Amino acid sequence: MKAVRFHGKRDIRVEEVDAPTRPLADDDVLVRPLVCGICGTDLHEYIGGPIVTPKTPHAYSGATLPQILGHEFSAEVMDVGRDVKHVAPGDRVSVQPLVSPRNDYFGRRGLFHLSPCQACIGLSWKWGGMGQQAVVKGYNAIPVPKKLTDAQAAMLEPSAVSLYALDRGRVTMGSTVLISGLGPIGALALLGARAAGASKIFVAEVNPNRLRKAAELVPECITIDPSKTNLLEAIRDQTEEGVGVDSAIECVGLEKSLNTCVDAVRPQGVVVQAGLHSSPATVDAMKWALKDITVEATWCFPTYSFPRVASMIESGVLPVEKVATAQIKMENVVRDGFEALLDPAGNHLKILVNVAD
Known part of the structure; x- marks a missing residue:
């Protein structure tokens, strides 16, 4: 079968690999990936990896390079193990990619995303969504409503990341919110904040193409380029008595963005660190104390969140x-996908790969 495999820094190849063999384990599901998103984590692997893709066998999954990429994907079920009852051949699913023990400290508490043994399909598992077939565990295969398109089903995973950040930020009806950075997670957080009933949403982004995209997604949002406009003054001018926003969602993963979010929230506001930092950040902890704020950090998402996200998409x-x-062919994934997303002046936000074509 054909698959997109990561071998090392700037080395992604579309190549022929062996398809999964049968019979399946009792708790396995064999799927045919349909549409797969390129994630920021995939980009980090491409330009600087291997980072999370294992160079030696993964402690839990045994996976090692080269790695079939893709952890945001929709798929059709081809076959199931004898213990799998909730899906059957022909069903469409969205793959929740986290793989971890069910019976360790975290598994017994349903905190599967926090297990130190955790592996991830498409990053540290033998299979990934950018291959023509994949084997996942039964708990990874989440049925999706018939109304959802394959592309929508592929976006449940990044949407779950964004909604988890909003939940941790206590965003609700009437909230004032700052979204710092409009990559895919920021864009989905913008849509989620509107869905939650936020009354005023500020978007800080230096890429003019992405600022325009924010206005397209949510016309009533307030877009600000902090390199040209004083972001904090703009927020003070448009919040009650200039106190700042209730919640700030940091989606960049940079020290400056994090500290700006701290400055932007009102006293007793909430800052959520959703963007992943690649280096330590220096912060003013005394300012956190004086403002009496809450700083939340997020990792992935609760694995039970996919049905909730699917129902929100289904409802509109x-x-x-x-x-x-954009949606691209697997054969062109490097040129039209990875390289296009790395173009600092590019127009792309989220690129999906049509695996089934």
């Missing part, structure tokens, strides 16, 4: 398909 309140700016 979370139009995630608007975040996707």
Whole structure:
């Protein structure tokens, strides 16, 4: 079968690999990936990896390089192990990619995303969504409503990341919110904040193309380029008595962005660190104390969140398909996918790969 495999820094190849063999383990599901998103984590691996892709066998999954990429994907079920009852051949699913023990400290508490043994399909598992077939565990295969398109189903994973950040930020009806950075997670957080009923949403982004995209996604949001406009003054001018926003969602993963979020929230506001930092950040902890704020850090998402996200997409309140700016063929994934997303002047936000074509 054909698959997109990561071998090392700037080395992604579309190549022929062996398909999964049968019979399946009792708790396994064999799927045919349909549409797969390129994630920021995939980009980090491409330009600087291997980072999370294992160079030696993964302690839990045994996976090692080269790695079939893809952890944001929709798929069709081809076969199931004898213990799998919730899906059957022909069903469409969205793959929740986290793989971890069910019976360790974290598994017994349902905190599967926090297990130190955790592996991830498409990053540290033998299979990934950018291959023509994949084997996942039964708990990874989440049925999706028939109304959802393959592309929408592929976007459940990044949407779950964004909604988890909003939940941790206590964003609710009437909230004032700052989204710092409009990559895919920021864009989905923008849609989610509107769906939650936020009354005023500020978007800080230096890329003019992405600022325009923010205005397309949520016309009533307030877009600000902090390199040209004083962001904090703009927020003070448009919040009650100039106190700042209730919640700030940091989606960049940079020290400056994090500290700006701290400055932007009102006293007893909430800052959520959703962007992943690649280096330590220096912060003013005394300012946190004087403002009496809450700083939340997020990792992935609760694994039970996919049905909730799917129902929001199905109802129309979370139009995630608007975040996707291109769908490409697997053969062109490096040129039209990875390189296009790395173009600092590019127009793309989220690129999806049509695996089934």
